[in-house]
Amino acid sequence: MTNTRADILAAARGILAEHSLADLTMRRLATDLGVRPNALYWHFPNKQSMLAALAENILATIPGPAPDIDWATDVHRLATDMRAALLAVPDSAEVVSSAWASGLAERGMETTIVDVAVAGGLPPQVAAGLATAICQLTIGLTIEEQTRTQMERLGVTGPSGRLFTDEFEAALEVILDGARFRATSADT
Numbered sequence: 001m002t003n004t005r006a007d008i009l010a011a012a013r014g015i016l017a018e019h020s021l022a023d024l025t026m027r028r029l030a031t032d033l034g035v036r037p038n039a040l041y042w043h044f045p046n047k048q049s050m051l052a053a054l055a056e057n058i059l060a061t062i063p064g065p066a067p068d069i070d071w072a073t074d075v076h077r078l079a080t081d082m083r084a085a086l087l088a089v090p091d092s093a094e095v096v097s098s099a100w101a102s103g104l105a106e107r108g109m110e111t112t113i114v115d116v117a118v119a120g121g122l123p124p125q126v127a128a129g130l131a132t133a134i135c136q137l138t139i140g141l142t143i144e145e146q147t148r149t150q151m152e153r154l155g156v157t158g159p160s161g162r163l164f165t166d167e168f169e170a171a172l173e174v175i176l177d178g179a180r181f182r183a184t185s186a187d188t
Helices: 005-018 026-033 047-059 071-087 092-102 108-119 124-153 164-187
Strands: none
Touching (some): 005 026, 047 071, 071 108, 071 164, 092 124, 124 164
16 A cells, blocks of 8 residues: 555644654654655655645645635734644644745745735735734744643643733734734825
8 A cells, every 4th residue: 555645744744743843754754654764755855845745734724815804804814724723733833934944835825915915905015024924923933832832741841821822813913003004104
């Protein structure tokens, strides 16, 4: 029986869910799939390309733009859905960050946010800045939250008492308020 790319990505998600990114090696992935490590290289030339595909796989769960709502509401929804997708898979924010930094994964979420904002009337440069700010907020804060969760699970530290959802919402509103301001000041 041969494994597909989808099988490999599902197994990688399983390793992240049960263990951590540090435990996600090609050897472990092959063992979990019951194949030799070289069988994985038929689908992915190296671990980084597999992680890039995993990043895109995780973000592919986010519904696209909703044309029946205003741009700011839609961008807020996209950011919230991105955060939910990342939180659903342990260490996935780090996977996405690494895949984006390497240039091996598409930055489709940024493009989607830019498209929604431009369609809503924001100048392209403002929309690009908005997309960067939202994606970096979402990935960065989620890395921190996922790291903290892992540390608490391992007993390295106790609960922080931080309300990550509240922090995310407050920061997201500040970013959106800035974009709204820039949109209205560009009109004048």
